[in-house]
Amino acid sequence: MKTTPFWWEDAAPQHAERVIDRDHCGVLVVGAGYTGLSAAITLAEAGVDAFVIDAQRVGEGASSRNGGQIGNTPKFDLATAKRRFGDKRGAEVIEDYRQSMPFMLARAKSLGEDVDLNLNGSVIGAHCRADLADMRAARAALPLDAQAKLEILEEHEVPRAIKTDTYRGAVIKNGQGSLHPAKYVRALANRARALGVRIFTGCRYLGAQRVPAGFQVQVTGEQGPVVLRADQVLIAVNGYAGPEQPWLRKRAIPVQSYIIATQSLPLAQMEELLPMNRAASDSKRVLCYYRRSPDGTRMLFGGRARFRTTSEARSAIGLRGYMEQIFPSLKGVEITHSWLGNVCFASDFTSHVGRMPDGLHYASCYNGSGVSMATYMGHRVAELMLAREGADRGVVNAPFPKVPFYNGKPWFLPAVGGLYRLQDKLARWRDGA
Numbered sequence: 001m002k003t004t005p006f007w008w009e010d011a012a013p014q015h016a017e018r019v020i021d022r023d024h025c026g027v028l029v030v031g032a033g034y035t036g037l038s039a040a041i042t043l044a045e046a047g048v049d050a051f052v053i054d055a056q057r058v059g060e061g062a063s064s065r066n067g068g069q070i071g072n073t074p075k076f077d078l079a080t081a082k083r084r085f086g087d088k089r090g091a092e093v094i095e096d097y098r099q100s101m102p103f104m105l106a107r108a109k110s111l112g113e114d115v116d117l118n119l120n121g122s123v124i125g126a127h128c129r130a131d132l133a134d135m136r137a138a139r140a141a142l143p144l145d146a147q148a149k150l151e152i153l154e155e156h157e158v159p160r161a162i163k164t165d166t167y168r169g170a171v172i173k174n175g176q177g178s179l180h181p182a183k184y185v186r187a188l189a190n191r192a193r194a195l196g197v198r199i200f201t202g203c204r205y206l207g208a209q210r211v212p213a214g215f216q217v218q219v220t221g222e223q224g225p226v227v228l229r230a231d232q233v234l235i236a237v238n239g240y241a242g243p244e245q246p247w248l249r250k251r252a253i254p255v256q257s258y259i260i261a262t263q264s265l266p267l268a269q270m271e272e273l274l275p276m277n278r279a280a281s282d283s284k285r286v287l288c289y290y291r292r293s294p295d296g297t298r299m300l301f302g303g304r305a306r307f308r309t310t311s312e313a314r315s316a317i318g319l320r321g322y323m324e325q326i327f328p329s330l331k332g333v334e335i336t337h338s339w340l341g342n343v344c345f346a347s348d349f350t351s352h353v354g355r356m357p358d359g360l361h362y363a364s365c366y367n368g369s370g371v372s373m374a375t376y377m378g379h380r381v382a383e384l385m386l387a388r389e390g391a392d393r394g395v396v397n398a399p400f401p402k403v404p405f406y407n408g409k410p411w412f413l414p415a416v417g418g419l420y421r422l423q424d425k426l427a428r429w430r431d432g433a
């Protein structure tokens with residue numbers, strides 16, 4: 001079993017330039033994932049001289065490791081958003097989520113590379129009857145055109161979308177889908193380069209100080225320590241923020257997420273298990289997400305196998321168990337890949353974009369759903385840096401709450417994970433299962 005992402009078979013992360021040969025740039029972007037590269041594209045399109053640096057290779061963070069599922073549903077409703085952020089900004093926050101997917105699809109199409117885009121829809125299995133009732137209520141609260149895109153399945157209809165008897169019902173979201181995450185991040189990098197952006201890898205950002213015309217930035221890499229002057233700096237490190245990001249590390253909570261890939265299986269069997277290769281997940285608090293490989297022959301099955309840091313080998317055992325519960329016919333199939341990566345949560349489950357007190361910009365916290373949101377938030381933070389009219393709206397500059405007693409090490413995750421699992425069990429128990 002390989003412990004590298006299945007995606008890397010087709011699109012392994014590559015190094016870019018290794019030597020920074022200039023001492024000034026317009027914007028220095030830290031992080032070469034969806035956020036940083038999407039921001040760099042918007043900045044370069046506006047004529048800004050942008051550098052992107054990454055401590056690893058291009059896209060080697062979550063952006064080449066994720067499930068590739070495309071969605072834009074926030075983890076809260078309009079009423080909650082209004083309560084948190086006020087009526088106007090709350091509505092704008094929901095609008096940011098709504099806009100993220102069309103923006104990402106347009107950006108992906110503009111890259112001119114095949115990223116295995118599949119818009120056959122997604123399906124969410126209802127873990128318990130109360131979740132199915134919530135799905136119905138959420139659909140009913142939408143405008144009629146949005147309702148038309150959602151199809152509620154009763155328990156006996158679920159096998160039409162997922163061949164399992166695990167769920168109490170499901171919702172099909174037409175128009176959503178999946179892509180190849182590593183091809184997508186590679187294509188973003190290619191587009192950024194074509195626009196004149198310079199990408200440096202193996203270059204770690206160490207910190208920045210304000211100077212009269214911007215920032216003096218310390219970087220280290222293959223060439224040793226480098227000091228660079230940048231007019232503006234964007235921190236786009238999401239779940240990989242190190243100790244050099246003390247402000248973010250009081251707010252952004254990294255959580256490991258795990259995925260396994262099965263061996264290639266007969267197409268007809270896979271089509272029966274997950275028709276139309278829809279992207280699938282469930283409504284549990286400790287959710288599972290799964291899909292087929294772009295060629296349709298493998299199951300890629302992800303989730304939070306453990307809430308303590310663990311190895312790819314151990315997480316594979318847990319994930320196989322969940323997968324076999326949902327699809328008993330996959331019992332004993334070979335697992336060819338098992339890998340992990342960091343997602344990043346905020347305590348209010350909202351994405352956050354803005355400026356830190358020291359003047360550095362940031363975009364962070366996609367709460368496990370960053371394919372659309374990171375792409376869009378990269379663009380939105382770039383608009384803020386370009387001082388575009390109307391950029392300060394929705395999640396941009398919305399209050400980013402500190403997590404009490406937290407300083408970068410999420411010591412509370414095992415307890416929270418245990419509580420979530422218990423809540424999942426109780427929900428089924430209430431159903432009488």
Ligand SMILES: Cc1cc2nc3c(=O)[nH]c(=O)nc-3n(C[C@H](O)[C@H](O)[C@H](O)COP(=O)(O)OP(=O)(O)OC[C@H]3O[C@@H](n4cnc5c(N)ncnc54)[C@H](O)[C@@H]3O)c2cc1C
Nearest residue numbers: 031033034035055061062063066067069205341369370371
């Ligand atoms: C296993 C897994 C499954 C997921 N599944 C899905 C899914 O199906 N759908 C979905 O929408 N989202 C999913 N996500 C979330 C999604 O992948 C992320 O939200 C998204 O990739 C975040 O992009 P990013 O550019 O902000 O961060 P990343 O891609 O993580 O990039 C951050 C980069 O910052 C760099 N960095 C950090 N510190 C420094 C430093 N000091 N100097 C230089 N560079 C630094 C890192 O090396 C890293 O490359 C998943 C994530 C994981 C891990």
